Amino acid sequence: MKSVIIATKNKGKAKEFERLFSKYGMEVKTLIDFPDVPDIEETGETFEENAIIKAEAIAKLANSIVVADDSGLAIDALGGRPGVYSARYAGAEKNDEDNIDKVLSEMEAVNEEERTARFYCALAVAGPDFETITVNGTCEGMILNERRGSEGFGYDPIFYVPSEGKTMAEMSPKRKNELSHRAAAMKNLEPYIEKLSLM
Ligand SMILES: O=c1nc[nH]c2c1ncn2[C@H]1C[C@H](O)[C@@H](COP(=O)(O)OP(=O)(O)OP(=O)(O)O)O1
Numbered sequence: 001m002k003s004v005i006i007a008t009k010n011k012g013k014a015k016e017f018e019r020l021f022s023k024y025g026m027e028v029k030t031l032i033d034f035p036d037v038p039d040i041e042e043t044g045e046t047f048e049e050n051a052i053i054k055a056e057a058i059a060k061l062a063n064s065i066v067v068a069d070d071s072g073l074a075i076d077a078l079g080g081r082p083g084v085y086s087a088r089y090a091g092a093e094k095n096d097e098d099n100i101d102k103v104l105s106e107m108e109a110v111n112e113e114e115r116t117a118r119f120y121c122a123l124a125v126a127g128p129d130f131e132t133i134t135v136n137g138t139c140e141g142m143i144l145n146e147r148r149g150s151e152g153f154g155y156d157p158i159f160y161v162p163s164e165g166k167t168m169a170e171m172s173p174k175r176k177n178e179l180s181h182r183a184a185a186m187k188n189l190e191p192y193i194e195k196l197s198l199m
């Protein structure tokens with residue numbers, strides 16, 4: 001089976017990519033299996049820049065084609081925060097529960113109709129002999145006042161998708177992978193999957 005390296009240490013993302021790439025008959029390897037690989041500092045100002053930084057750094061180390069995902073939550077009432085700081089919003093140790101608590105407290109006084117938000121996902125593909133490419137995907141939703149559901153990861157329990165009547169943590173993993181920002185970005189990656197003969 002063909003395989004692809006995803007430059008992530010996030011177990012939630014890894015699980016989703018396993019499913020998303022299995023559609024192309026591809027197996028996913030991540031940095032979770034390579035604990036010695038150092039954390040790549042995400043110094044970019046945009047999701048795209050950070051995805052490129054991660055993909056290129058790991059592609060260089062592995063001398064291989066690498067995909068990286070940089071993603072996060074942009075809340076309108078918070079001026080787009082937590083944005084590129086989503087993972088470290090409540091501190092450097094990257095704690096999903098603390099991040100959610102911080103968002104909930106900042107959103108406490110915000111009216112229902114002003115609780116609009118979207119998830120962003122930038123994917124970068126880097127490799128030894130081509131120019132790095134990037135694609136994007138988004139998913140629109142609303143920030144709830146409390147957690148709902150136990151699937152998924154990150155901000156999923158407070159991210160409500162009106163068309164589904166569910167938070168992302170209440171959806172099946174299969175359904176989330178049909179409508180998420182990551183799914184949308186993967187759809188945009190599709191033409192390149194063949195072109196880069198990742199398959
Ligand atoms: O589908 C999602 N459902 C809920 N939350 C999500 C999702 N997608 C991204 N997020 C949040 C989690 C984290 O707070 C940040 C990603 O930060 P981001 O730097 O891209 O990932 P990370 O540091 O966890 O792992 P890595 O850089 O090794 O891929 O956005």
Ligand SMILES: [Mg+2]
Pocket residue numbers: 042087
């Ligand atoms: Mg990160």
